[in-house]
Amino acid sequence: MSVTRREAGPGARGAGAGAGGGRPPLLRTLARALPVSPALVLLVLFLAGPIAYCAYIAFTDLQLTGQAESSFNGLDNFRTAFADEAFLNAVWLTLVFTVLSSLVGQNTLGLALAALMQRASKPVRTLTGGIVVTAWVLPEVVAGFLLYAFFRREGTLNAVLDWLRLPSQNWLFTLPILAVSFANVWRGTAFSMLVYSAALNEIPKEITEAAEVDGAGGWRRMWHITLPMIRRSIGTNLMLNTLQTLSVFGLIWVMTRGGPGNRSQTLPLFMYEQAFQKSMIGYGTAVALLLLVVGSLFSLVYLRLLRTEV
Numbered sequence: 001m002s003v004t005r006r007e008a009g010p011g012a013r014g015a016g017a018g019a020g021g022g023r024p025p026l027l028r029t030l031a032r033a034l035p036v037s038p039a040l041v042l043l044v045l046f047l048a049g050p051i052a053y054c055a056y057i058a059f060t061d062l063q064l065t066g067q068a069e070s071s072f073n074g075l076d077n078f079r080t081a082f083a084d085e086a087f088l089n090a091v092w093l094t095l096v097f098t099v100l101s102s103l104v105g106q107n108t109l110g111l112a113l114a115a116l117m118q119r120a121s122k123p124v125r126t127l128t129g130g131i132v133v134t135a136w137v138l139p140e141v142v143a144g145f146l147l148y149a150f151f152r153r154e155g156t157l158n159a160v161l162d163w164l165r166l167p168s169q170n171w172l173f174t175l176p177i178l179a180v181s182f183a184n185v186w187r188g189t190a191f192s193m194l195v196y197s198a199a200l201n202e203i204p205k206e207i208t209e210a211a212e213v214d215g216a217g218g219w220r221r222m223w224h225i226t227l228p229m230i231r232r233s234i235g236t237n238l239m240l241n242t243l244q245t246l247s248v249f250g251l252i253w254v255m256t257r258g259g260p261g262n263r264s265q266t267l268p269l270f271m272y273e274q275a276f277q278k279s280m281i282g283y284g285t286a287v288a289l290l291l292l293v294v295g296s297l298f299s300l301v302y303l304r305l306l307r308t309e310v
Contacts, residue, residue: 051292058286064279077286087287089262090270094246094294097181097266102245105185107238110192114200115222117193129193136190144254147183148172151255172256176264180252184245192237199233200226232306239302246295267291 033040058077062070081087113132117125135143150156151171158168171179203226211221227234249268252258258265258273265273267287275284 054285055289057282058289060282062282062285064276064281066279070282073282077283078290080283081287081290086262086265087270090265090267093177093264094266094291096177097184097248098242098245100178100181101184101188102241103238105181106188106192106241106245107234109185109189110237111196111234113189113193114196115226117197118200132190132193135187138187140187140248140250141254143183143187144251147179147186147251148255151179151183173260176256176260180255180264183251183255184248187251188241188244192241195233195237196230199230203229235302235306239299242298242302243295246291246298267294 059072059074060070061073061076113128117128120128138146148155152158153170153173157171161168207225207229208221211225216224247268248266249272252264252266252269253272256264258269262270268291271284271287271291273284274280274287
């Protein structure tokens with residue numbers, strides 16, 4: 001019996017090696033990567049390639065008109081940006097717009113709607129969800145025209161205020177950044193509502209019922225049970241909303257075109273003005289690269305928070 005085992009052992013190991021480990025490590029790695037190679041090729045062609053080309057353009061003085069060929073100018077575009085008051089104003093307005101419409105507006109309102117719809121009747125849930133989702137699926141340009149008609153001097157908001165005998169004003173002139181922030185909240189809250197509705201449905205009812213029996217009120221249950229249990233959904237929603245808000249262009253362009261003056265000119269509008277209205281492609285691309293860096297920093301912060309245990 002012992003002789004048989006010793007003789008059978010090497011053969012079994014050889015068979016195992018031939019079945020799974022006979023090929024060199026490089027060939028095994030290539031075999032595993034083969035199914036995803038089409039996706040990798042598409043990512044290189046349509047994502048990594050354009051980003052690398054834009055990064056190169058950001059270090060040149062390329063212009064749309066009046067220039068035979070571009071030349072490498074190092075960090076001149078970035079020095080010009082940080083010395084430009086219009087750029088610094090656009091950075092500040094971008095942060096204000098992102099905080100108001102994404103971090104505070106869409107996130108808070110979406111969570112509130114999701115929590116209220118859990119307790120509402122089915123007809124109310126259907127009606128509310130349909131209204132909110134309709135605003136979300138509207139094209140950005142269409143939503144911009146609707147909100148422009150709502151906030152303009154002769155628009156719907158002022159008509160309601162006049163009917164209520166309350167003071168009215170030209171909101172797109174006096175408070176343009178608040179008007180476009182509200183417009184972005186109106187359009188984008190549906191995504192947060194859907195994310196939080198799915199997350200709240202995953203919370204076991206036994207936990208909330210036990211807390212309610214122990215005397216915990218609605219706010220205490222929300223703070224100590226609901227929010228910790230949906231922490232990952234909150235982080236994911238904040239990251240996606242922030243990245244989307246940083247790139248909003250059409251909504252603001254239709255409503256204010258960055259005006260009056262530059263009082264609602266966020267970084268995407270500033271980038272468009274420099275690159276296509278003033279024909280400074282190199283400078284505009286440098287601004288776009290800085291916007292990409294800002295979005296990456298936000299993403300790293302959110303990913304760090306998602307890895308942190310409660």
